[in-house]
Amino acid sequence: MEAKTHIVLVSIPVLSHQVSLLEFAKQLIHLYKNSFHVTCIIPTISNSPSIASKPFFDTLPSSIQCIFLPPINFDDLKNEVLLESQVQISVFKSMPYVFETLRSISTNSNLVALIVDGFAHEAHKFAKELSILSYTYFPGSAMVLSMCLYFSKLDKIITCEYKDHPTPIEIPGCISLHGRDLPDSVQDRSNLAYNLFHHRSQQLHQADGIIINSFHELESETFDAISQNGPYGPNVYPVGPIIQTRRNIKNQACESVLWLDNQPPNSVIYISFGSGGTHSQDQINELALGLELSKYKFLWVNWRQPNDKASASYLSNDEVDPLHFLPLGFLERTKGQGFVMCGWAPQVEVLKHDAIGAFLTHCGWNSILESIVHGVSMIAWPLFAEQRSNAELMTNGLRIAMRPKYDSKGIVVKEEVVNVIKGVMESEEIGRRMKELQKFANCAMMEDGSSMKTFSMLALKWKSLGKSM
Template identity: 50%
Template sequence: MEAKTHIAIVTVPVYSHLRSILEFAKRLVHLHHDIHVTCINPTFGSACNNTKALFESLPSTINYTFLPPINLEDLPHDTHPAIQVQVTILCSLPLIYDALKTLHASTRLVAIISDGLISQVLPFGKELNTLSYTYFPSTAMLLSLCLYSSMLDKTISCEYKDLLEPMEIPGCIPIHGTDLPDPLQDRSGVEYKQFLEGNERFYLADGILVNNFFEMEEETIRALQQEEGRGIPSVYAIGPFVQKGSCNEGSDTECLRWLDKQQHSSVLYVSFGSGGTLSHDQINELALGLELSGQGFLWVLRPPNKFGIIANIGAEIEDPFKFLPNGFVKRTEGRGLVVPYWASQVEILGHRAIGGFLCHCGWNSTLEAVVRGIPIIAWPLFAEQKMNAVLLTNGLKVALRVKVNKKGIVEREEVAKVIQNLIVGEEGEEIRQRMKKLEGVATDALKDDGSSTITLTQLAHKWRGLSLGVA
């Protein structure tokens, strides 16, 4: 029998965002078998194997369609990946609307859920006379900043990075202006204007679904929910959504076999997400810091990139080992393992040998650490990652943050010190205990009577009622 309740999800061609929203879709249909989901996916270029694997792992109650690829040949060859995504989104909007209109005519959609990066879709819900939601794959803290950004823009006259005191965002811990997302570091730039415009569109949403659980950001979520009915959309904490295992069959098991030989909680896992990269100088300092620390490590290494991010995570063009210090691999043999480009992070973080995670504080990676109780060394690179680092270190106190010198480099001595503090120090043990408690709360949130499950079920009941014609 065909499902009566039909939801459309509109994604963006960003691997980390795809992972998050597809995990949400899988959780939704797992809990509510009568809900059917169709994913509409804007594209540019050809999908890499990692992206294909995400879609091929979806259950039968989730359909997906890839829109015709957007031609980006008119853009300069060295265009930043973020701009490529923005152009793809803008050029895909007519295609998205047509796809939604066709889908609505044949299945009567009860809701459209679009990724937070593509808030231009929100007005389509009103045009099609259906509910329209934003899926927000980051923190409630960032959401609060987004929703109050216009107010902050009117009340603060200087550049945020020049503020002498930490900023007060409603419901959030204080944060220095230098730790705000990249678009807010230059208020005269195009990115800042686009940031404000996108945030204003959030107010068109019938609700905002946040990939976090109530107990992790209780004060922030409560503050947002108290403003419902006074302009701010309803906020639903329904996470955490993380991958349960690798989507790639036959993924490399070398690192897992190596971990099997290591002592319990003795290894630091080092990775900067699905595409983050470091400069050559920073790779050198990180390597020498790992060596100096004397601790075990498993490092996913990528070559430098001028943007600090690899657009095509499936591309393995350059040998990253040539950027390591001479003799580093030989000197750390047995104690450390360097893996080029990619490793199965979900499986690695679940291994008994992992005692810490040096990461960029991307939200997917952060939640993967939380649900496995792995303490963090925060090394933010771009986007909202510095905000996430502030939440983890100052708010939840489950991470140590590296200090950057005046040239923007984390020096080897700093690397060694923070690793030792986390893996064998007293401070690290206190952080580990707090993270273990947070792991338990995250697990509870996804139980049948947990806060996230109850919230998602309430939404599902609302959508089911609409499909049956119940107001």
């Protein structure tokens, strides 16, 4: 039997990035059965996989192998640097293990390409040493990619702090963004995160190409601008929307879908801030009371206990029951109106359910793509990282979402919660635009669709290299 062509992925210790990269691998395996074997090398900070991620890893096909590297201990940094810096440092410290694993794989398999997360750019040099192709996998939007490619120039043009810039900032092929809506990493020039972001953006030039989880029809002007003005041009490969595929529903996860089965069509707002997002106690109170006052049905996935830092729980494994922090009597008063659950939820199954009318989301790119694929309008409530940029794209660019306003204390009060819920649930225009994008998303992944053609081009190139070895 002909040896399978081997592809190695290098991810980072962030579940959303791991899921996106591995879903890309699953698509490759599905389309080209018996042709590819994929190994994913994953640096870790704590023991992995976590309880939240275990169901996903347990259902990977046998042609995909995951290797979790020894945990990196840097507890002394956790309260001193931004999340992005923590991730970057942990990956950098894992590079000796990455190279050792990669070299071992290359001596025993038909290895042709290395695909690395943008936070793991140091691994590109290993591909050059092994004389194989290397690609950056970009799990975010083309808008954020354009921002990264343009950042060196932007850094010279704007000399003040971005959040203090008096006018919206122009990024090639994108809507203008206020400085405060740029990623957290660039908000403080004196912070380590700023230098790491700048360096990471420059390293995009190292790879043979950038594989991005978006699709041309979603961000056509941005892709055109990158192609015309960026250093990569045709070497940017849109292959999205790649979203999480169906998983087995067990235990409490099944309860949420069963609850939805008993609700009228388009009547429920789904609330989830991802597996790592957190709110202050005051914000949780206002959100809960706003849901109650809205009178709309709701399904609220509440992962974490309160914290004033939005990303505080992203790398933590706390087991405190977040339901204890809801307003007194809230669960009893909303018993017939809503369903609140803790822990993992089958988000794809939830979003595709007929009962769902809107999605209140933290604007992680995976969640945005899942919402678009299933035609669900959004309330954009960003928390950290590049989520504010994504929220602006959804609200002012694509106009498929509403974004709540904060009061002088940085809180979305209950009346504003009611306002955005009512606005999105009752907006025919937002719903119409979302349904149009849903059609484009589905077409992109058809056999003759734009993303599938790009996907096939890459796969056939890798297969031909494998045969020549």
